[in-house]
Amino acid sequence: MDMRFEPGESPLERDGIAEKTISALRTLYLRDERPWVVAFSGGKDSTLMAQLVCNMLLELGSRASKPVHIVSSDTRVEAPNVEEYLAGAIRRIQAFAEASDLPLFARLVQPEPDEGFWGQLIGKGYPSPTRWFRWCTSKMKIRPMRRHIEEITAHHGSVILLLGSRRSESPERAKRMQGRDLTDAGLNPHHEIPNALAATPIMEWTTDEVWEHLLAHAPPWGGDHRALYDLYRQAEGGECPVILDLSQPSCGGNRFGCWTCTVVKLDKSMQGFIDSGEEWMRPLNAFRDRLKAVRELPAWRMDRRRSGALTERRQGPFTPEKRKLILEELLQLEEKCGKTLINDEELGYIQSVWAREFDLSGRAALDLAQQYGRRANRWESAVTVNIQDEILEELLVDNPLDAELVHSLLRLAYDYHPNLDDYGKKAEFERSICNAVEMSMGTEKDA
Numbered sequence: 001m002d003m004r005f006e007p008g009e010s011p012l013e014r015d016g017i018a019e020k021t022i023s024a025l026r027t028l029y030l031r032d033e034r035p036w037v038v039a040f041s042g043g044k045d046s047t048l049m050a051q052l053v054c055n056m057l058l059e060l061g062s063r064a065s066k067p068v069h070i071v072s073s074d075t076r077v078e079a080p081n082v083e084e085y086l087a088g089a090i091r092r093i094q095a096f097a098e099a100s101d102l103p104l105f106a107r108l109v110q111p112e113p114d115e116g117f118w119g120q121l122i123g124k125g126y127p128s129p130t131r132w133f134r135w136c137t138s139k140m141k142i143r144p145m146r147r148h149i150e151e152i153t154a155h156h157g158s159v160i161l162l163l164g165s166r167r168s169e170s171p172e173r174a175k176r177m178q179g180r181d182l183t184d185a186g187l188n189p190h191h192e193i194p195n196a197l198a199a200t201p202i203m204e205w206t207t208d209e210v211w212e213h214l215l216a217h218a219p220p221w222g223g224d225h226r227a228l229y230d231l232y233r234q235a236e237g238g239e240c241p242v243i244l245d246l247s248q249p250s251c252g253g254n255r256f257g258c259w260t261c262t263v264v265k266l267d268k269s270m271q272g273f274i275d276s277g278e279e280w281m282r283p284l285n286a287f288r289d290r291l292k293a294v295r296e297l298p299a300w301r302m303d304r305r306r307s308g309a310l311t312e313r314r315q316g317p318f319t320p321e322k323r324k325l326i327l328e329e330l331l332q333l334e335e336k337c338g339k340t341l342i343n344d345e346e347l348g349y350i351q352s353v354w355a356r357e358f359d360l361s362g363r364a365a366l367d368l369a370q371q372y373g374r375r376a377n378r379w380e381s382a383v384t385v386n387i388q389d390e391i392l393e394e395l396l397v398d399n400p401l402d403a404e405l406v407h408s409l410l411r412l413a414y415d416y417h418p419n420l421d422d423y424g425k426k427a428e429f430e431r432s433i434c435n436a437v438e439m440s441m442g443t444e445k446d447a
Helices: 011-015 017-031 044-063 080-100 117-124 135-156 171-178 207-216 226-235 268-275 279-294 320-337 344-357 364-371 387-397 403-416 425-442
Strands: 036-039 068-073 104-109 159-162 196-199
Touching: 017 044, 036 044, 036 135, 044 068, 044 080, 044 207, 044 226, 068 080, 068 135, 080 104, 080 226, 080 279, 104 135, 117 135, 117 320, 117 344, 135 159, 207 226, 226 268, 268 279, 279 320, 320 344, 320 364, 344 364
Parallel strands: 036 068, 036 159, 068 104, 159 196
Antiparallel strands: none
């Protein structure tokens, strides 16, 4: 289709799909007092979702009384140009909310330093994620979003999640959406977030309809969607969706997301940016490739796990020397690209882990950072360790099991089916296991 920015009538306007969606949103909004959370990735689908919700609130005026939270997740290792766009969009939405006096709140959530990519890889020495050991999804994406949603539900008792999922995205997505049990309001209970119901108001929109609407209508928070379209054009792909549970496929391949992603063989999104003239990203791509290459080298790995147990082969964490080398190369990369790739809190967390494990001086990481012009201060917070998570993740390094599937099955067993003696529970448990396995097998992990 011809994606131009001249507004005008299109088949989309004549069909009235936008008006029908806003009408459905208005009915759902006025139905009860439960607050809304709009999962905002900054991509075309979540942008459409946020834009329709904001227009609905403007139409309601004084009748718009219950809060709507537009929540976005920044992993701290998003592609820098995408990260800047996303942060700017959240700032504009919040400014619009304040100027319009609407019960609208925009928030960018991030992982804590002990959950972030560099804290795990450089601090603890975890090898970079693979399709079998994808520790990044749970720590960097799910936990920050769920923490914020749980804060809202703790205050209000329940919440409705608005997701920008569409049937036409993929056959797998359509199959999952078709199998959901819906309430009379078109909602389905979220299977991992307590007291949360999910709605997918744009599920019947096609990709052409999404773009037609965005290119014909400026967002109420100002500007236009030119920058968003340019990101898609350059990356030749799509956004990484907001991930709320382990059953959702993570990013990779042709979706713009984490520039450090080593789950996929080739980062087509970053290569698309480079081919479109973003030459400053070439060193980032080379660094990502290096992280992927060195993770299996025996000389880079310790012969003991973090727990101290010997491994059958050198499959422990990165050695202290290699962690220092990766940090130095990352700081050099910052200077080369002119971008901040690791913040002071993350540097402080790395230092706290090193001091606990091997750095008797208690200054190695901070001194290294200061050599490259960083003014990092000691972060005094204690290092928190979830022993159960660490044991499980270390075992998954040595075994060809899908980490997300294992976590999902354990959660089913411990949290959702504690008593299989109740009538119908065994059959329900079997269906849940089948669904988890099917979702795992349908995940597109390599491109």
